[in-house]
Amino acid sequence: MTFGKKLWMTLFIFIVISVGAAFGLAYLLYEKLYVESIKTELAEAAGNLANDYEGGDLDSAFVDQVNWFSEKSPFEAFAVHNPRELAACIPYEADYETLIGPEERAQLLENKMIEETGYSERFDRQIISVIYPLLDEKQLNGIIYLYVPLERIDELVSSLVMFWAAGAVLLMALLLYGGLKWTDYVIKPLENMKNAAVRLSKGDYKARVPADSEDEFGQLARTFNEMADAIEQEDEQRKTFIATVSHELRTPLSYIKGYSEAAINGIGNQKKQLSIIHREAIRMERLVNDLLELIRLDSGKMNMEKTFIPLADLVYRTVDIFRLKHDHFQLDVDEETIVNGDEGRLSQVMTNILDNAVRYSKKKTPIYITLKREKNMIKWIVRDTGAGMPENEIPKITNQFYRINKARTRHDGGSGLGLSIVKQIVERHDGKLMIESEAGVGTTVTVILPALIEGGEEK
Template sequence: MTFRKKLWMTLFIFVLLAVGSAFGLSYTLYEKLYVESVKDELKAAAENLSDDYKGGELNAAFVERVGWFSEKSPFEAFAVHNPRELAACIPYEADYETLIGPEEREKLLENKMIEETGYSERFDRQIISVIYPLLDDKQLKGILYLYIPLERIDELVSSLILFWAAGAAMLTAVLLYGGMRWTRHVVKPLEEMKGAAVRLSKGDYMARVPAESKDEFGQLARTFNEMAEAIQKENEQRKTFLATVSHELRTPLSYIKGYSEAMINGIGRPKQQLSIIQREAARMERLVNDLLELIRLDSNKMNIEKTFLPLADLVYRTVDTFRLKHDRFALDIDEETIVYGDEDRLSQVMTNIIDNAVRYSQKNKPIYITLRQEKDQVKWIVRDIGAGMPEEEIPKVTNQFYRINKARTREDGGSGLGLSIVKQIVERHGGELNIQSEAGVGTTVTVTLPALIEEGEET
């Protein structure tokens, strides 16, 4: 069942409940207001008539007065000397014993009124009656009998049938019109979201839905739009990534193809050509390895095996691997620093950052490396004096395949993925990567990691 049908079903049930409640209320009002009020008036009339009885045998004057009252009031009333005469006077069939049995007679002798309700075929309706005793010195000298046929509930409202019919027609029309408008208003955002979702599933990543309202539908629409924007952005990044990978692989492949064909045809210097082929193959290998590393990080499939690690030893070992390329390092190392991390991954971080510093620093200038603990953080800082970069480039250098100087980086064999991988590894260790740089001055890279705090030590 669609949501629209559910709304209509809800509205239909609501109307049924409203109509049923109206009928229930009508019958309740009929019983409580009309019937009870008639009974009260009937009792009051009988009591008033009995006040004119002064005792002794019923005289003609009293009987005539009761008859006069019967003609002038809505009630039928008469007085009889003998209760047995009552069966001949009532408007429905009943014998004396049915009307006044031993129990009823006791009530009359106690000067108590008797109420009776019965159905009259003559009037085709219910009859309410009262029997009131006329006592003299505790002797029953006669009775007053008053009755009135009750109006049926349909007769009470017969004069209002046209009004009710017109009102019901108008109410139904209003409910139908309002229900259609309300249903359309409620369902419209969902239908728009359904249509946008279908478009999105077919590759239309520009699909959006209006989100002006402040209610739950508006919140849902805004959430949908945010999701669509994220999917669109991810799709654009995927396209850019694939295009960049294709471009990065095309260059070394063209070198390898070109020089291999030249060697086959006996053109050029084979030794130099083989050197170029080997260099480009190594570049492709590094690129593929970096891509696999990045994919594992993005999919959270990279295995991070953390241990308690003295970071100073790792810094010393990493620096030693670069001394043949750059022999001037200024080290300020706190050898007591301990972190909880993956040695291989953190070595990868240090290698990449120091490699960049060696590439872009001046050969005769030192590279400053600092390792220190500040409260609950360990900071590893690498500062070089060299090319640096413009301030607007800094946020981009951790993007995949981003290069400031593309030609120079390709010559040096970089894939443009190193800092993107570094950033993810640092974040997987609960740390932070910060880069500060100034063109022509140099670059400072700070890796902040959680320190291992001994129990009881203040932070």
């Protein structure tokens, strides 16, 4: 059963329950208001008539008074000397023993009124009656009997039937109209999301749903659209990634193919050709390694073997690697800094950042390296006075394959993945990578890592 059918079934059940409750309420009011009020009036009338009884045998004057009351009131009333005469007076079939048995006679002798209800074929309706005792010194000298045929509920509301019918039709129309609107309101957003989800599953990442309302459906639609945006962005990144990888591999492959064919055919300087082939092979190897590392980081499958590391020693070792390329480093290192991290990965972070600083700095210009602790953080800062970059390029610099100067970077052997890998490694250490730069002035890269407090726990 579809959700729409379930809603309609719910609406139908609601209507049935509402109508049933209305009839139930009508009968309840009939019993509680009309029938109970009749019983009360009968009892009061019988009591008032009994108050005029002065004792002794019933005289004709008292009987006439009861008969006069019967003619003037809506109730039928009469008084009898012997309770056995009652069976002949009542308007429905009943014998004396049924009306007044031992239990009822005991009630009458205690001056208690008896209520009786029976069906009269002559009146074709229920009859309510009361039997009131006439006592003289605890001797039952007679009874007063009052009865009234009850109006049927259909007779009571006959004048209102048309209004009830019109109201019922109007109510049904309103419920159906409201049900259609409500069903459309509930089903349409879900139908839109279902259709959009089908389009997404078939590769249409532009699929979106209207999100105009502020209720739960609107929130669900906005969440769906955010998910679709993320999927579309992921798809665009995937396409860009594949296209970029293809482009990055095509260039060294074309070099290798071209120069290997020239070497095979004995054309040109074979030593230079083999050197270029070797260089391009190294570049391809580096690119493939970086891609594999990036994939492992993205998938969370790269394990971080964290230990307590004196970060100053790692800084010194990394700087020593680059002294052959650049001999002007100025270090300000706090040798007491210790972090909980993966030594190999943090070494990779420092190597990549220093490699960029050396690559884009002139030989004799200083590169400033600072390692310090500030409260619960350790900051490793590398500042160069090299080429720098425009401010609008900074947010993009950690994107995969992003290059500011593509020609120079490719010549230098960069894959465009280094800072993307660095960022992920730092974040896997619960740290933060910050880059500040200005074209022609230089670049400052700051790696912030959690510091350790006493006892070897991270702050």
